[in-house]
Amino acid sequence: MKIVVCIKQVPDTKGGVKFNxxxxxxxxxxxxxxxxxxxxxxxxxxxxxxxxxxxxxxxxMGLPKADDVLREALxxxxxxxILVTDRxxxxxxxxxxxxxxxxxxxxxxxxxxxxxxxxxxxxxAQVGPQIAEHLNIPVISYAEDIRVEGDYVIVKRQYEDRYHxxxxxxxCLVTALSELNVPRYMTPGGxxxxxxxxxxxxxxxxxxxxxxxxxxxxxxxxxxxxASDKVRKGAGEKVTLDASESVDYIMSxxxxxxxx
Amino acid sequence: MxxxxxxxxxxxxxxxxxxxxxxxxxLAQEVDETEVFPxxxxxxMAKAGxxxxxxxxxxxxxxxxPLTYVMCVEELSKVCGTTGVxxxxxxxxxxxxxxxxxxxxxxxxxxxxxxxxxxxxAFALTEPGAGTDxxxxxxxxxxxxxxxxxxxxxxFITNGKEADVYIVIAxxxxxxxxxxxxxxxxxxxxxxxxxxxxxxxxxxxKMGIRGSSTYELIFEDCRxxxxxxxxxxxxxxxxxxxxxxxxxxxxxxxxxxxAEGALDRAIEYTKERKQFGRSIAQQQNTQFKLADMATRIExxxxxxxxxxxxxxxxxxxxVEAAKAKLFAAETAMAVTTEVVQLFGGYGYIREYDVERMxxxxxxxxxxxxxxxxxxxxxxxxxxx
Numbered sequence: 001m002k003i004v005v006c007i008k009q010v011p012d013t014k015g016g017v018k019f020n021x022x023x024x025x026x027x028x029x030x031x032x033x034x035x036x037x038x039x040x041x042x043x044x045x046x047x048x049x050x051x052x053x054x055x056x057x058x059x060x061m062g063l064p065k066a067d068d069v070l071r072e073a074l075x076x077x078x079x080x081x082i083l084v085t086d087r088x089x090x091x092x093x094x095x096x097x098x099x100x101x102x103x104x105x106x107x108x109x110x111x112x113x114x115x116x117x118x119x120x121x122x123x124x125a126q127v128g129p130q131i132a133e134h135l136n137i138p139v140i141s142y143a144e145d146i147r148v149e150g151d152y153v154i155v156k157r158q159y160e161d162r163y164h165x166x167x168x169x170x171x172c173l174v175t176a177l178s179e180l181n182v183p184r185y186m187t188p189g190g191x192x193x194x195x196x197x198x199x200x201x202x203x204x205x206x207x208x209x210x211x212x213x214x215x216x217x218x219x220x221x222x223x224x225x226x227a228s229d230k231v232r233k234g235a236g237e238k239v240t241l242d243a244s245e246s247v248d249y250i251m252s253x254x255x256x257x258x259x260x
Numbered sequence: 261m262x263x264x265x266x267x268x269x270x271x272x273x274x275x276x277x278x279x280x281x282x283x284x285x286x287l288a289q290e291v292d293e294t295e296v297f298p299x300x301x302x303x304x305m306a307k308a309g310x311x312x313x314x315x316x317x318x319x320x321x322x323x324x325x326p327l328t329y330v331m332c333v334e335e336l337s338k339v340c341g342t343t344g345v346x347x348x349x350x351x352x353x354x355x356x357x358x359x360x361x362x363x364x365x366x367x368x369x370x371x372x373x374x375x376x377x378x379x380x381x382a383f384a385l386t387e388p389g390a391g392t393d394x395x396x397x398x399x400x401x402x403x404x405x406x407x408x409x410x411x412x413x414x415x416f417i418t419n420g421k422e423a424d425v426y427i428v429i430a431x432x433x434x435x436x437x438x439x440x441x442x443x444x445x446x447x448x449x450x451x452x453x454x455x456x457x458x459x460x461x462x463x464x465x466k467m468g469i470r471g472s473s474t475y476e477l478i479f480e481d482c483r484x485x486x487x488x489x490x491x492x493x494x495x496x497x498x499x500x501x502x503x504x505x506x507x508x509x510x511x512x513x514x515x516x517x518x519a520e521g522a523l524d525r526a527i528e529y530t531k532e533r534k535q536f537g538r539s540i541a542q543q544q545n546t547q548f549k550l551a552d553m554a555t556r557i558e559x560x561x562x563x564x565x566x567x568x569x570x571x572x573x574x575x576x577x578x579v580e581a582a583k584a585k586l587f588a589a590e591t592a593m594a595v596t597t598e599v600v601q602l603f604g605g606y607g608y609i610r611e612y613d614v615e616r617m618x619x620x621x622x623x624x625x626x627x628x629x630x631x632x633x634x635x636x637x638x639x640x641x642x643x644x
Contacts, residue, residue, distance in 0.1 A: 071271065186275050187309035188332070189322030195268040 001054040001148070003045045004108065005078070006101055006115040006131070007038040009062055009069040013120050017229040034069045037116025041176035043183040044146045045114055046077045052148055055079050057108065061089060061100050067199055074194035075186035082108075086203040091217030094122070098130030099214040103207030105135060112153060113173040117142060128175035138168050141175040263562070272328050276335035279308060280343075288340035291471035292616050297422050298471055301343055306377020310347060315355060319367055321375035326506075330513040330568040337517025338524065341620030342471035344517055348510030349418040349472075350374070353628075354381025357427050357448065357503045361491035370425055370450060382423035383507070384414035384477050385500050392633055394429075394500065395444060399479060401430035406486045408449060410479040413461065416627070420475025421460050426451045427503070428479075429496045446496030450488045457482030468619035505581045507628045509571060512564045512584040515592035515624035519557050522592075522599040522617045526550060530602055546602060553595045560588040579641045586634035589624035596621040 011017070011030035018026040034042075045056045058073040060066050061084040070081035084104050092100060105113065113135075115128035125141070132139035144163065145156035148170075155174055157164040186194075204215070213219055241249055254260045265273070283304050291298050305311055313329040315321020322328075329351060337344030355374050358366055373379040390396035399412025410430055417426075432447040451458060461476030491499050527550065530541035540546045567584035570577035596618035600607035607614050625631045 068267075068271075071267075075271065075275075185279055185308045186271070187322060188272050188275065188313050188324045188328055189309055189317060191268050191271045191275065192322070192324050192328075195266075195271075 001048075001052060001111050002057070002109050003048060003054050003112045003114065004057045004059060004105060004110045005038070005042045005045045005073070006113065006128070007042060007058050007060050007069055007073060008035045008116070008119045009033070009060065009066045010035045010119050010121045019227065019229075032065070032068065034072055035116050035119045035121075036178040037118060037120075037176055039116075039183045040178045040180040041114040041116050041174075042073055042076060042078065043181045044143075044176055045112075046184070047181070048112075048146070048148050049077070057082065057110075059084065059101065059104060061085070061092070061097060061104075070199050071191075071194040072186060074197055074199075075190035076184055077190065081197070081199045082202060083199050084202045084207075088204050088212075088216050091220060092215070093220035093222035094124050094126040094130060095221055096215050096217075096219040098127045098134055099210050099219065100207060101127070102131050102134035103210035104202055105131070106208035107202075107206065111170040112148070113137075113171070114146070115173065115175050117175045117177050125175070128173060132173035135171075135173070138172040139175070140166050140168055140172065143174045143176050144180055146174055146176070146180070269328060269331065272324070273331050273335065275308075276310075276332045277338075279305075279310075280335045280339045284336055284343050285339035288342075288613065289610075289616070291340065291342050293470075293610070295465070295470045297473045298340075298343060298346075299422070302346060302377070302380065302422075305343075305347065309377075311350060311377035311380075312355065312371075312375025313351065315351075315359065315371060315375040319359070319375055320372040325568075326509065326571040327565060327568040330509060330564060333510050333513040334517040334520070334564075337514040338521035340471075341514060341518050341617070341623075342469045344514040345418055345469055345472050345511070346380075348507065348514055349383060350381045350423075352507040352510040353383030353418075353503055354423070354425060354427055356506045357383075357490060357499055358450065360502070361448070361495075361499055362450075363487075365487070366450065366490065374425060379424035380419055380422055381425045381427070382417055382419040383427045383503065384417050385429045385504075386414060386416050387412070388415050392630060394497070397429065397431065397444070397446070399428070399430040401432050401447060401449060403432075403486065404483075407483045408486060408489065410449070410451070410457070410482040410484065412479055414477040414479075415461075416464065417475055417477050418472055418627075420473045420477065421463070422473040424453045426453070426477065427490065428477075429500045430479075432493055432496070445494040446500070447493050448490040448496040448499045449484060450490050451479075451482070451484055455482055455484050466623075468616070468621070468623050501578075504628055505576075505578045506571060508581040508585040508634070509564065509567045509577075511624055511628045512560075512567060512581070512588040515585070515588035515621065516557070516560050516564050518617050518621050518624070519553075519560065519588070519592040519595040522596045522614055522621075523550070523553050523557060525612075525614050525617075526553070526599040526602050529606075533603075540602070549598055549602060553598060556591050557595065560584075560591040563587050578637055582629070582634040582637035585624075585629065586631050586638070589621075589631060592621035592624050593618075 009032050012033045018029040020026045056078045057080040058078045059082040118125035129139045140155040142158045143155045144158045147154045154167045309322045312321035313324045314326050317323040333344045333348050374381050387397045401408045401410045428449045428451045431444045433445045435443050457480045459478045461478050464474040530546050533540045563584040567580040570580040599614050600618050
């Protein structure tokens, strides 16, 4: 069985987000980490590998320094790593990114592709499903549990108030939630091996069946008008009233704010 | 000369730091307060491969170098001196002598389990009457058929009751030199927990590193297989001294970590603590103290890393190890004492980590060779 995990190097937002004067992220000022949802996806792949036997390949698109995050994945136990990097791929939005990753994945065999649900620097949750669409394979998003049975993958898909258990024939793509598991630590020996391994580096010319008009900044329909840190919600207002008074109170508030 | 770390060592540090912050730091106060050995942490470290870092992969280890191991002890000790010494005693004092002097059978039988963390190791040289003067030891071993029979006791043994495998140094013969003076010949042995006649005495109540299990070991007609002799008969003393050279690098790393951990706390605290209308970090007295501590720590770090590299590249590294341990231990004591002073009254309160760090630092000037012993080793090399 062959599993591909798509990972991304993102700025660590734990200590708050820093911006450049032009509104873009100041990536240099923030520590770079493996996106948490992607890390959970990698852990899920490694557990499937331990249980059923599998070859786990990690792939990322990014600057040459994204090599670090691939080495981290190797140090956790991934078998192969691919870095897709090229000047013409820079400035990509979700469409151009998914086009690029799909173009790279057309070169390799896979039974299961796992991506994180979303990256903490963009929060779009679009790239995973778009890759599946480009490759014309089914997608199951928001996985909080992934199991493999024969040729099928069984996923517990999280909803706000319930979950779905979905069974799909592989090949298929699953997007993972960070709640899926607690990812393992790298091992010291794994780190040494990771730096002795080769990371495959691909550029634009290695992408299969993609058009230049769908790549990089030029191929990105999304234009960012403004970026901001998460707005912290206030504690809200707490009132203790009986049922009918509560309804009146809520109605008056909704009217006051012109919601109704 | 290049003082920068390569990428794999940088990443290893990231790993150790993350593990220490997540798994070790939250328990450090409790481990100290309750004096309970952190078994859960040891199991997690085993899983993460921290218990066999410099051991080749074919013996169950991680196949890394002594520098990586030293960085692990350093990062653990930044947040918990107890956890640092557990790894150090296990790796340097138990695995290392078996790897260096053991037969292939001994390596297969013992190192594999130790390096994967399935078993924990300890080392027993010190006796009630024999500390710095290790020649004063009384524990004896006599060959009886296919077994060695050990009698005597060892004290202050780190990982004492928690270990599974012990390196024990005992007298195997007494020879007379030309002038008729009696000289003890020691040998080294590998003793399994549970060997008949092997039991534990008092658990020591200590000033610092209170979660590490420090016990007296008692051997009463303790019988172990003949093949558990480690290295040649009569070579126990040089084996013990060489083992301690490696051990000192581990303790130097522990001391370095304690000093760095204390400085980290001081930087955080002095920025927050306000006196006379401004933070104490804005006062020059504090600034100069922080600068002196940081400079001294950096110097200690170079000595410790230098000793770790010497262990990887040189056959003999006694002087490098002695200098590293001497300077790092005295740095740990000086820095933690100064940091408690910067914290003022709060530094004396157990709720804050720095008083624990000061208590933990003291032992690094004493065990695995006191600072005085390190000075003897260093000056001995100068004057020979």
